[in-house]
Amino acid sequence: MLATSTLEISAKAYRQNIRYIRSEIGPKPTISAVVKGNAYGHGIAQMVTIAEKAGIRHFSTFSSDEAWEVWEKSKKGSEIMILGMLHLEELEELIRKGISFYVFDFNRLEKAISISKSIGIAAKLHVEVETGFHRTGFDWIQREKLAEILYSNKAFISMEGLCTHYAGAESVSNFVRVKNQIARYHEFKDFFASAGLGFKTYHTACSAATLIFPETIMDMVRIGIAGYGFWPTKETFFAKLNSLPKGNKNPLKRLITWKSTVMSLKAVKTGEFVGYGNSYMALENIRLAIVPVGYGHGYSRLLSNQGMVLIGGHYCQVVGTVTMNAIAVNVTKIKELKIGDEVILIGKQGGKEITVSSFSESTQQVNYEMLTRLPKDIPRNIIP
Numbered sequence: 001m002l003a004t005s006t007l008e009i010s011a012k013a014y015r016q017n018i019r020y021i022r023s024e025i026g027p028k029p030t031i032s033a034v035v036k037g038n039a040y041g042h043g044i045a046q047m048v049t050i051a052e053k054a055g056i057r058h059f060s061t062f063s064s065d066e067a068w069e070v071w072e073k074s075k076k077g078s079e080i081m082i083l084g085m086l087h088l089e090e091l092e093e094l095i096r097k098g099i100s101f102y103v104f105d106f107n108r109l110e111k112a113i114s115i116s117k118s119i120g121i122a123a124k125l126h127v128e129v130e131t132g133f134h135r136t137g138f139d140w141i142q143r144e145k146l147a148e149i150l151y152s153n154k155a156f157i158s159m160e161g162l163c164t165h166y167a168g169a170e171s172v173s174n175f176v177r178v179k180n181q182i183a184r185y186h187e188f189k190d191f192f193a194s195a196g197l198g199f200k201t202y203h204t205a206c207s208a209a210t211l212i213f214p215e216t217i218m219d220m221v222r223i224g225i226a227g228y229g230f231w232p233t234k235e236t237f238f239a240k241l242n243s244l245p246k247g248n249k250n251p252l253k254r255l256i257t258w259k260s261t262v263m264s265l266k267a268v269k270t271g272e273f274v275g276y277g278n279s280y281m282a283l284e285n286i287r288l289a290i291v292p293v294g295y296g297h298g299y300s301r302l303l304s305n306q307g308m309v310l311i312g313g314h315y316c317q318v319v320g321t322v323t324m325n326a327i328a329v330n331v332t333k334i335k336e337l338k339i340g341d342e343v344i345l346i347g348k349q350g351g352k353e354i355t356v357s358s359f360s361e362s363t364q365q366v367n368y369e370m371l372t373r374l375p376k377d378i379p380r381n382i383i384p
């Protein structure tokens with residue numbers, strides 16, 4: 001089966017990104033590759049393969065279904081950690097397979113302990129504490145009850161990690177909030193230590209925290225967006241670029257390229273409208289290429305009359321509305337063009353480039369959102 005577009009995922013770019021992150025964190029901390037959201041749209045199966053080849057043996061997912069996908073694909077000995085959702089019915093199977101998971105409420109914690117006791121296999125727990133993100137995590141006032149439960153069941157469980165997540169480490173406007181979170185995390189850590197409880201790993205940092213709050217780098221960093229070659233925000237980029245040796249280029253490289261082909265060509269006369277409605281009227285005689293990618297394929301409708309693609313080494317503008325399965329682009333300036341010619345939606349062609357952020361700028365979609373909206377069924381090919 002041939003799809004209307006394909007994604008290429010560069011293993012070389014990933015190796016470069018990991019090298020850069022490693023240079024920032026030093027040799028010791030574990031890098032956990034965050035592969036939630038179908039590996040930020042890159043494909044879990046592809047990313048597990050690429051990451052393991054780059055020496056990564058720790059993976060974070062949001063949910064248990066994603067964890068099972070990693071489980072299928074990963075080598076024996078790779079660690080899998082669930083940051084969020086799992087169904088209690090699945091707990092026993094997860095524990096048996098050695099898949100670790102966050103606990104952020106007593107319900108999940110007690111269930112895990114009781115299963116560990118009954119099957120004689122220690123659940124690998126990451127205890128998440130609330131430091132100010134206000135999504136999940138044990139509250140400060142729950143610490144004593146929590147410590148008691150952990151202490152009295154120490155023999156049955158594995159205390160893999162003590163963790164938290166920062167609320168917007170990618171923006172200086174959250175500086176005070178993040179600093180307070182770091183302080184609260186240390187209070188939790190000290191409290192547990194004084195209660196005789198130690199954890200195998202202490203981990204708090206996502207990409208942005210790793211890059212701009214080095215004090216958040218502990219035993220492990222949870223790297224999502226930076227691994228895929230994107231700065232969490234422009235701010236993070238500029239903050240970091242100033243500290244790179246002069247003349248150094250952006251050390252993060254995009255992995256993803258999105259390609260399609262010209263499906264059809266069409267001439268439109270002055271004064272005619274293109275596509276649904278009247279959002280675009282030809283002001284001169286123009287020629288269009290129809291490209292079989294639309295909002296149903298993750299190409300946002302907000303790119304109507306805004307988006308750009310590359311054909312024959314030229315930037316070509318989307319004209320009219322993005323439809324479910326296709327866009328029309330203006331190819332009037334391209335002399336030689338035929339059906340089947342390559343169209344770049346994200347990536348390079350003839351020295352020009354369409355970046356993911358150029359999408360996000362014209363649509364207000366952040367990188368993260370644009371990437372995770374790429375449907376799972378677009379083929380993803382690994383480029384070595």
Ligand SMILES: *Cc1c(COP(=O)(O)O)cnc(C)c1O
Pocket residue numbers: 034036083164165205206207208222223224225226232
């Ligand atoms: C998504 C996520 C990360 C990774 O965030 P990036 O900004 O993509 O690096 C880390 N930790 C948790 C808990 C997350 O949910």
